[in-house]
Amino acid sequence: MSTAPSSVLETGHRELVDSFESFIRRELVPLAAELPEATDQPPADLRAYVRTRSAGLGFYAGDHPEELGGSGMPFTAVVLLHHAAGRSGCPLAPYALAGSDGPSPLLRQGTEEQIERYLKPLVRGEATxxxxxxxxxxxxxxxxxxxxxxxxxxxxxxxxxxxxxxxxxxxxxxxxxxxxxxxxxxxxxxxxxxxxxxxxxxxxxxxxxxxxxxxxxxxxxxxxxxxxxxxxxxxxGAALGNGIDSLSRGRLVVAAQCNGVAEHALRLGVEHARERRAFGERIGAYQHVQEHLVSSRAEIEAAKLLTLACARLVDDGVETPENAALAKLTASQTAIRVVDRSLQVHGATGWVRGHPLEYLYRYVRMMTIIEGTSEIQKVIIARSMGLG
Ligand SMILES: Cc1cc2nc3c(=O)[nH]c(=O)nc-3n(C[C@H](O)[C@H](O)[C@H](O)COP(=O)(O)OP(=O)(O)OC[C@H]3O[C@@H](n4cnc5c(N)ncnc54)[C@H](O)[C@@H]3O)c2cc1C
Known part of the structure; x- marks a missing residue:
């Protein structure tokens, strides 16, 4: 991890994030290298393997208490892991963490029998x-x-x-x-x-x-x-009521995924700008190119700080829909802009099918729609301001 401003909110979880990143490097990157190049979606049996292996190591659904099969990690740690998965650029890394097919917070409100029969297999990654x-x-x-x-x-x-x-x-x-x-x-x-x-x-x-x-x-x-x-x-009659908290956490997870993807896209943009030459110079020397990358860096850092601060508040018992909405709105819109700019810095290379940025450009577009659209996040924020 860097000494970026957001690193002050990562303190206490470095070892966990390091060990997750090492798992990605040692086990998931080699598996991903065997995937066919043009695939957007790894096969279901490989995803199932990644889930259960990650659960065995304590990463998957790690915020669930040990009695449910999780490792009882704080929510901030979960957010940091999602960020690390996105930042890695490894297409298998997101499947190592619980997402929309994993343990539903709604099920935490389940009866004992439902927790045993439905929630626990989800936490272990054995079911979706x-x-x-x-x-x-x-x-x-x-x-x-x-x-x-x-x-x-x-x-x-x-x-x-x-x-x-x-x-x-x-x-x-x-x-x-x-x-x-x-x-x-x-x-x-x-x-x-x-x-x-x-x-x-x-x-x-x-x-x-x-x-x-x-x-x-x-x-x-x-x-x-x-x-x-x-x-x-x-x-x-309680599904949407019970779902409020789950939506807040789900939105912070989406924000973390967006920040990770944005950081990955920015790294690709910077690497390309340092190497590609035009008019006798590296393109990174041109201020119009720097503008794309510098604005991206500033916006990612702001989105990360916001997301991590909201996650820390959740761990402190403060879980408000408007905080999650602020983070999700900011991070998702930032990620779309950052991926677009990095693709622009790549010129035609980034537009070619199979290039990581071509994929990220398509992938990141859903982020302002899922878990509540950007407009709905604004409705939530406006209400919290006494408007509407
Ligand atoms: C990749 C992906 C995965 C999904 N997975 C699931 C899933 O697993 N399960 C599931 O049930 N659904 C899923 N969805 C559906 C998703 O939850 C909905 O698409 C989302 O809630 C928006 O609803 P809608 O598409 O009907 O748009 P609409 O609600 O029709 O909205 C259309 C437009 O109007 C705007 N709008 C609507 N109301 C307001 C308002 N009050 N103020 C201002 N603007 C407003 C919206 O922001 C949007 O821009 C998924 C969608 C995607 C793209």
Whole structure:
């Protein structure tokens, strides 16, 4: 780690980050070297190996307490690991850490039986899940879901509806489906649905700009038992309420991923600017090129400081939606600008399919959409300022 201003907030976690970086270098980089060049997404069995190996070393889902199979690390450490994974540029490194297919904070509110059956295998990296929240007419506005959950006389629930843009649906062991219940409690409720339920079907595939396709999930009168409600009876109507904290942490993780990717892109830009010559000079000598790289460095450092400060506050028990929104908004927009500038510094070389910046340009674009769009982060921040 450097003596950059943000390094003051990394104190206490250096050894952990060093050992994670050494794991990436020693084990993941050689595995990644065997991947076909044009692949955006490593095969599922390799991802599963990386997950379980990393869990065995205590990195994957490391913020979960030891009794759940984690290593009880502070949230700041998790954020630093995500940053290190992005900064490494190793395409396997992000899979060594829990993401949107890993342990859902919603499940921390689960019953004892749900924690045993669903959460622990996720923490160990032995299972993955997907989250089916978004619908054709409910994306940012998740309070107007039309997927319904109807309680039956015997206590079972029947779920019907259509979910869109679901990540990892093709590999998940189970889905967390958020639906509106009809029993008067109102509000959204999360249900655990094994992916092999015969009335749960994967519909359309959405090929995105990067990574694996997202999926449509069709629920055609999917019957689940009463104990499929996350959190049991008290979980009815509580999914979005319980999800507030999880969204804050998820957004800080996205911010950390963005900062890491941005730092990687900046390093590529600086290396290229130091070597590439034009008009008899190294291009890094030209102020227009320096402007791209210097602005990027300043913006990354600011985004990192913000993200790490918010993570430290979470560890101190201060977890506010607006802090996470500030960090996610800043880091995601910064990462998009930084990748764009570094690609510009590379000229045509960076535009060619297969170049790391060509991939990062496509990859980073989702960051202002996932876990709440930039506009929604601004809505949250505006509300915290007493506006709107
Ligand atoms: C890579 C990727 C992975 C995803 N994975 C999942 C997943 O696993 N599970 C899942 O359920 N969903 C997933 N999604 C869907 C994602 O959560 C939604 O795309 C996101 O919530 C935005 O919803 P939307 O696309 O319907 O856009 P909309 O909500 O229709 O928004 C369209 C535009 O309007 C703006 N807007 C909307 N409301 C407001 C407002 N009040 N004020 C100002 N501007 C507003 C938005 O910011 C946006 O710019 C994924 C999406 C992507 C791209």
């Amino acid at each position: 899940r997907c989250l089916a929240l978004t619908e054709p007419n409910a994306g940012s506005d998740a309070f107007h879901l039309t997927t319904t959950a109807t309680r039956q006389q015997d206590g079972d629930w029947v779920l019907s509806g259509r979910k869109t843009f679901v990540s990892n649906a093709g590999h998940a062991d189970f889905a967390i489906v958020v639906a509106t219940t009809d029993d008067g409690a109102g509000g959204a409720t999360a249900f655990l649905v094994p992916m092999d339920n015969p009335r749960l079907r994967i519909g359309q595939r959405y090929d995105g700009m990067s990574g694996e396709p997202l999926s449509e999930l069709l629920l055609d009168e999917v019957r689940v038992p009463a104990d499929a409600v996350v959190g049991g009876e008290k979980g009815i």
